[in-house]
Amino acid sequence: MKVTILGCYAATPRTLTHPTSQVLEIKNHLFLIDCGEGTQVQLRKQKVRFSKINHIFISHLHGDHFFGLPGLVATFRLLGRVNPLHIYGPKGIKEAVTLLLKLGDSWTNYPLHFHELSSQAPEVVFEDKKVTVTTIPLDHRVYTNGFLFREKVGSRKLEAQAVEAHGIDSCYFQNIKDGKDAPNKAGEIIPNAQLSSDPKPTKSYAFCSDTAYFPKIIAQIKEVTVLYHESTFLESESDLATKTKHSTASQAAKIAESAGVKSLILGHYSTRYDGLQPFKEEAEVYFKPVLLADDGREFEF
Amino acid sequence: MKVTILGCYAATPRTLTHPTSQVLEIKNHLFLIDCGEGTQVQLRKQKVRFSKINHIFISHLHGDHFFGLPGLVATFRLLGRVNPLHIYGPKGIKEAVTLLLKLGDSWTNYPLHFHELSSQAPEVVFEDKKVTVTTIPLDHRVYTNGFLFREKVGSRKLEAQAVEAHGIDSCYFQNIKDGKDAPNKAGEIIPNAQLSSDPKPTKSYAFCSDTAYFPKIIAQIKEVTVLYHESTFLESESDLATKTKHSTASQAAKIAESAGVKSLILGHYSTRYDGLQPFKEEAEVYFKPVLLADDGREFEF
Numbered sequence: 093m094k095v096t097i098l099g100c101y102a103a104t105p106r107t108l109t110h111p112t113s114q115v116l117e118i119k120n121h122l123f124l125i126d127c128g129e130g131t132q133v134q135l136r137k138q139k140v141r142f143s144k145i146n147h148i149f150i151s152h153l154h155g156d157h158f159f160g161l162p163g164l165v166a167t168f169r170l171l172g173r174v175n176p177l178h179i180y181g182p183k184g185i186k187e188a189v190t191l192l193l194k195l196g197d198s199w200t201n202y203p204l205h206f207h208e209l210s211s212q213a214p215e216v217v218f219e220d221k222k223v224t225v226t227t228i229p230l231d232h233r234v235y236t237n238g239f240l241f242r243e244k245v246g247s248r249k250l251e252a253q254a255v256e257a258h259g260i261d262s263c264y265f266q267n268i269k270d271g272k273d274a275p276n277k278a279g280e281i282i283p284n285a286q287l288s289s290d291p292k293p294t295k296s297y298a299f300c301s302d303t304a305y306f307p308k309i310i311a312q313i314k315e316v317t318v319l320y321h322e323s324t325f326l327e328s329e330s331d332l333a334t335k336t337k338h339s340t341a342s343q344a345a346k347i348a349e350s351a352g353v354k355s356l357i358l359g360h361y362s363t364r365y366d367g368l369q370p371f372k373e374e375a376e377v378y379f380k381p382v383l384l385a386d387d388g389r390e391f392e393f
Numbered sequence: 394m395k396v397t398i399l400g401c402y403a404a405t406p407r408t409l410t411h412p413t414s415q416v417l418e419i420k421n422h423l424f425l426i427d428c429g430e431g432t433q434v435q436l437r438k439q440k441v442r443f444s445k446i447n448h449i450f451i452s453h454l455h456g457d458h459f460f461g462l463p464g465l466v467a468t469f470r471l472l473g474r475v476n477p478l479h480i481y482g483p484k485g486i487k488e489a490v491t492l493l494l495k496l497g498d499s500w501t502n503y504p505l506h507f508h509e510l511s512s513q514a515p516e517v518v519f520e521d522k523k524v525t526v527t528t529i530p531l532d533h534r535v536y537t538n539g540f541l542f543r544e545k546v547g548s549r550k551l552e553a554q555a556v557e558a559h560g561i562d563s564c565y566f567q568n569i570k571d572g573k574d575a576p577n578k579a580g581e582i583i584p585n586a587q588l589s590s591d592p593k594p595t596k597s598y599a600f601c602s603d604t605a606y607f608p609k610i611i612a613q614i615k616e617v618t619v620l621y622h623e624s625t626f627l628e629s630e631s632d633l634a635t636k637t638k639h640s641t642a643s644q645a646a647k648i649a650e651s652a653g654v655k656s657l658i659l660g661h662y663s664t665r666y667d668g669l670q671p672f673k674e675e676a677e678v679y680f681k682p683v684l685l686a687d688d689g690r691e692f693e694f
């Protein structure tokens with residue numbers, strides 16, 4: 093599982109800081125999360141293969157999270173895209189993108205599917221054999237969802253030596269991977285636990301931005317491998333955080349601690365601060381390890 | 394008069410090439426022309442003072458000419474803008490910008506005026522004491538206007554020595570600047586030509602992009618100081634130019650030659666070419682001087 097940060101700063105794009113966008117690589121998917129202005133250039137800089145992005149998840153319709161989307165949709169056409177593109181985001185996103193294309197008498201020559209979201213409760217928005225993506229309703233000034241990406245539990249691991257020692261016929265191998273017991277040649281039933289071991293632990297990634305401090309999400313993100321939580325402000329600006337429905341680094345860390353996550357990535361920093369180290373220091377009072385997102389940074393888990 | 398090229402490449406924004414946007418400084422105005430994605434970052438890079446931009450002219454509603462506009466309008470609010478902002482562009486531009494702001498529950502805390510254009514004939518869209526801006530209807534796949542920025546003829550220049558030699562009272566000075574004759578102390582009428590000289594020649598800038606080869610514009614841009622004319626292609630791709638309603642460098646130069654302009658700036662290059670020099674060489678067969686726009690380049694006239 094790999095996260096590539098394309099942009100992790102709040103508000104306006106600047107020369108060296110980019111608004112929110114990131115790519116999550118998980119189980120052969122390349123999921124794009126949020127798409128601030130300039131995202132397509134950041135994708136090029138990070139050498140992400142555009143054509144492999146088939147699903148785009150938009151948290152909310154503030155410009156710094158989606159003003160790069162119409163341009164990306166248009167660029168996909170110019171690049172000769174053929175594969176369907178799925179866009180998940182708040183109600184209204186379809187009207188916005190299609191209006192902008194229509195005004196330019198443009199179109200897509202690939203199937204474009206919008207999945208508009210309006211539920212106040214978590215809902216599964218994508219699922220295949222290996223991954224589920226579930227919304228995480230957040231608390232921001234406009235309707236906002238985080239997204240929980242979770243690998244599905246895989247098959248049990250066949251223990252080759254044990255299987256051979258017991259003389260199990262290969263026709264039972266799939267059954268064993270599925271957790272079933274199997275007979276040996278003498279017809280004795282060998283318990284599954286003797287023939288297989290637990291599947292690889294699954295990984296999970298929770299993207300939570302933008303949001304006020306919102307403990308309601310803790311139950312849903314319990315023990316995820318990685319939590320990306322916004323920390324627009326430091327505690328010194330906690331009044332501003334409350335007023336604008338953003339979080340401080342401390343608050344992000346408290347959520348991480350209560351949810352017992354494995355790692356916390358901070359991001360969506362206000363550009364008022366000179367450096368990022370104070371975010372880490374403030375968060376580490378409550379939780380470790382704290383990782384600092386920065387534009388262009390990659391994290392593997 | 395100064396032109397700053399923020400972006401002059403066709404189609405998608407790339408790491409080192411930006412879609413169309415430029416700033417024209419003329420008679421104390423800072424006019425922004427077109428606003429492709431990433432324009433606000435280019436404005437920062439070029440150190441243009443955002444707050445001095447009060448008028449934005451959009452040629453047409455293809456993404457590479459206006460997808461940076463919603464973000465710029467939003468950024469103006471974040472920067473605490475107070476002055477009114479005027480946006481001139483094809484019908485539909487108001488709906489697009491206001492929809493994107495509305496979806497984010499956003500607004501502007503400064504007056505935002507849209508001037509929607511739909512005329513097929515040239516029309517004056519801005520005028521003050523020193524400058525007029527007139528649309529130049531172009532021939533592209535969607536409704537498109539170029540813009541002709543023209544300084545107004547100033548007052549005649551008072552010839553201080555002549556005025557003194559003739560003993561003209563200072564109360565007649567404004568009359569003389571306005572082209573009138575004036576009496577000397579003896580009551581004799583001195584012809585204006587003896588008391589003043591012609592005003593400074595006016596400058597003019599014609600922005601013509603995007604457009605097919607369209608000789609109909611020649612009459613309107615006759616003898617302008619500078620013509621910026623798109624040259625998406627070289628003659629080797631003239632079929633493609635015809636098909637997509639763009640121009641070749643040769644065609645741009647033929648327009649410049651027929652209109653007797655002083656200088657031609659080429660731009661809106663397709664990114665298929667390795668360098669810009671062939672555009673210049675191709676155009677110089679028909680017209681000189683040819684200047685090559687490039688992102689970040691400034692031209693003073």
